[in-house]
Amino acid sequence: MELELRQSYLKNKTIETIYFGGGTPSILSKSEIKSILDSISNIYKIKENAEITLECNPDDLTKNKLIALKEVGINRLSIGVQSFVDADLKFMNRSHNATQSESCIQMAQQVGFNNITIDLIYGLPNQSLADWKKNLNKMFALDIPHFSSYALTIEEKTVLKHLVEQKKIIPLKDEIVIEQFNILMELAQQKGFVHYEISNFGKAGFYSKHNTSYWKNKHYLGVGPSAHSFNGNSRSWNVSSNKQYIQKIKKGEDYFETEKLSISQQYNEYVFTSLRTIWGANLEIIKERFGKQIHFLKEIKKWERKKNIKKCKNTYTLTKSGKIFADAIASDLFIVD
DSSP, X not given: OHHHHTTTTTXXXXXXXXXXXSSOGGGSXXXXXXHHHHHHHHHSOEEEEEEEEEEEOGGGOOHHHHHHHHHHTOOXXXXXXXXXXXXXXXXXXXXXXXXXXXXXXXXXXXHTOOOEEEEEEEOOTTOOHHHHHXXXXXXXXXXXXXXXXXXXXXXXXXXXXXXXXXXXXXXXXXXXXXXXXXXHHHHHHHTTOEEEETTEEEOTTOXXXXXXXXXXXXXXXXXXXXXXXXXXXXXXXXXXXXXXXXXXXXXXXXXXXXXXXXXXHHHHHHHHHHHTBTXXXXXXXXXXXXXXXXXXXXXXXXXXXXXXEEEETTXXXXXXXXXXXXXXXXXXXXXXX
């Protein structure tokens, strides 16, 4: 129903990527996935060989499930591995173990999925540099073409935050987390991966087209509870409650909020996302789209002097050392209205 209601949002654009993500979409049956894909193809023109990704957990996947996903048109899997070390998985309260992760990746490859991405977490308490290297080498041995890697973050109002405050868990020192990030960059490069976004590594031809669209400020429509949409000028987000979402759509009530983005907000988003990638922030785009080139040039200078930013023609990208300071650099470049 929402796809029907929002069909004008992308204004007859050809759909290049479809992403089933957030929550655990792998619990959907083959017929349920087919019905969603059919609705999309009835409303939009879908590009031939569009990237269609489904997020899943290692313990959700059986051989029959993988065959069904392939048959229905899923051509990319994002598997929530997080670690190949059982102690790490136990700490993160995951329901799968390392053996399940490894076997489900191998099973997906046997079924014919060659476009697989996984995620790995570093910066875990008690995670030594040796443990982190083992984790990475286990992944490289599985010969997958893409992965994402994130440092553990301690969010407010979480059990982890509470345990840290009680000193029952001691967070890893920043210097060790930075060293883990450096190891990650170095080993990935040795194995032929391109570090094309701060947290993402892909072999040639296997970058995430969907996530790259976010980083390149392309327009997208999100459907379902909590989903976000972006059309260049505004951002909208759906109500997060499943129950409210269903009730409001059925009754024809407003189920999402919209924020019109000021020129400064659009500039901030462009700078934040583009600087995280190998494509960088382009001064001409900053000038033509936002008229903020003077502010950008003034604020970027100190990071250039520190050799955290490099300039090629009119494009600015992070250096290897600059990737550690990505958020701080972007924050310096922001404009607050």
